[in-house]
Amino acid sequence: MGYPRDMLETDVAPGVHRIEDAYTNWYLVEGDAGLTVVDCGVPTSWGSFQDALKAIGRTTDDVRAVVLTHAHFDHVGFAERARKELGVPIHVHENDAPLTRHPSRYDHERPRSLYLATQVKAMPIVASLVRNRAFWPAAIKEVVRYDDATHTLAVPGDPILVRTPGHTLGHTSLHLRDRDAVIVGDAFVMLDPYTGKRGPRVVARAATADSERNLRTLDALAATGASKGLTGHGPAWTGGLEAAVARARENGVA
Numbered sequence: 001m002g003y004p005r006d007m008l009e010t011d012v013a014p015g016v017h018r019i020e021d022a023y024t025n026w027y028l029v030e031g032d033a034g035l036t037v038v039d040c041g042v043p044t045s046w047g048s049f050q051d052a053l054k055a056i057g058r059t060t061d062d063v064r065a066v067v068l069t070h071a072h073f074d075h076v077g078f079a080e081r082a083r084k085e086l087g088v089p090i091h092v093h094e095n096d097a098p099l100t101r102h103p104s105r106y107d108h109e110r111p112r113s114l115y116l117a118t119q120v121k122a123m124p125i126v127a128s129l130v131r132n133r134a135f136w137p138a139a140i141k142e143v144v145r146y147d148d149a150t151h152t153l154a155v156p157g158d159p160i161l162v163r164t165p166g167h168t169l170g171h172t173s174l175h176l177r178d179r180d181a182v183i184v185g186d187a188f189v190m191l192d193p194y195t196g197k198r199g200p201r202v203v204a205r206a207a208t209a210d211s212e213r214n215l216r217t218l219d220a221l222a223a224t225g226a227s228k229g230l231t232g233h234g235p236a237w238t239g240g241l242e243a244a245v246a247r248a249r250e251n252g253v254a
Helices: 045-055 079-086 094-101 112-118 120-131 211-222 241-251
Strands: 008-013 016-021 024-031 034-038 063-067 090-093 144-146 160-163 172-176 181-185 189-191 198-201 228-231
Touching: 008 045, 008 228, 016 045, 024 045, 024 228, 063 079, 079 090, 090 094, 094 144, 160 211, 189 228, 198 228, 198 241, 211 241, 228 241
Parallel strands: 034 063, 063 090, 090 144, 181 228
Antiparallel strands: 008 016, 016 024, 024 034, 160 172, 172 181, 189 198
């Protein structure tokens, strides 16, 4: 069966491919030495992973590393399976390393139940997450930690690490300078899974550890000067990260 076109967007930036499962994005980044997987969607994304590799003419033998922007449940889906079956390292900021063992036990500012009871637009998103077992990913048993002293990662694509804590304490964005793009994870999104609102915006307080810090650290994204922001939810932003940051602040935090 071919890969559903609405779930795979090839070359969202040069050599960067966006896959969407259960309203959640993850990425394949091509480099001279192979592929880096950035985030791992939901547990059922393993099938999408296989299909996406085939669609871009690659195999699992090309995968050299997984990098997590953060360790929330909907971004670590098949990470442990990739570690075990492919033997690839899972890179994550040291402040999110504890979360990789318990991806659903994350800090947040407001009870999730408040949003589930009132945000009708978010219900299809929640239903899709449940169908795809997003809330129950396997714990990651071994990770490679990096800290604030690390500037780049030696993985295909050579991402420059941009500190964007707030959504989680270790949240990190990946600047692909030669592609004029930043994989921003959930530093800001184009679709808030908890409200169904379209972005650019910071994720609702139901899933954000420190929204004030999140908004403040968006300056680091604007400073990259990149034109594209590749988010964890929703389509790519192509109007420049400085403008995206301004819009996210205008929209505030739900």
